[in-house]
Amino acid sequence: MPKTYPFTLDPFQQQAILCIDNGQSVLVSAHTSAGKTVVAEYAVARSLKRRQxxxxxxxxxxxxxxxxxxxxxxxxxxxxxxxxxxxxxxxxxxxxxxxxxxxxxx
Incomplete structure (x- = not known):
C-alpha cells in the first residue's frame, strides 16, 4: 500500500501519516505545493483498503x-x-x- 516518493517526507507529512495509522483524524494546512496531497493519497489508499x-x-x-x-x-x-x-x-x-x-x- 505505501507509495514511494523520490523525496523524503517532510515532518508534517510523517506526523499526519502516523496519526492516520493510529486511527486519528487529521487536518493538514500548508502553503501551495507543500505536499498536502501526499497525506491525502495515503489516507485515500488506507480507506480504500478498508473498503470505505x-x-x-x-x-x-x-x-x-x-x-x-x-x-x-x-x-x-x-x-x-x-x-x-x-x-x-x-x-x-x-x-x-x-x-x-x-x-x-x-
Whole structure:
C-alpha cells in the first residue's frame, strides 16, 4: 500500500501519516505545493483498503479537475462533481468542490 516518493517526507507529512495509522483524524494546512496531497493519497489508499468511500474536497473547480486527473491515474474508481460536470458520482473516491458538498449536506 505505501507509495514511494523520490523525496523524503517532510515532518508534517510523517506526523499526519502516523496519526492516520493510529486511527486519528487529521487536518493538514500548508502553503501551495507543500505536499498536502501526499497525506491525502495515503489516507485515500488506507480507506480504500478498508473498503470505505472517500470524499475529497477542493475550494475551486480547477483544483477539483486537477485532482480528478491525478487520482484517476492513482486509483481505480474515481468520480468528479463540480458545478459544471458530474462524472461517476457513485465512485468510491469522489472529488468535489466544497460548495457541492455543502449543498449535499444542507
Amino acid at each position: 468511500r472517500v470524499i475529497y474536497t477542493t475550494p475551486i473547480k480547477a483544483l477539483s479537475n486537477q485532482k480528478f486527473r491525478e487520482f484517476t491515474a492513482e486509483f481505480k474508481d474515481v468520480g468528479l462533481m463540480t458545478g459544471d460536470i458530474t462524472i461517476n458520482p457513485e465512485a468510491t473516491v469522489l472529488i468535489m468542490t466544497t460548495e457541492i458538498l455543502r449543498s449535499m449536506l444542507y
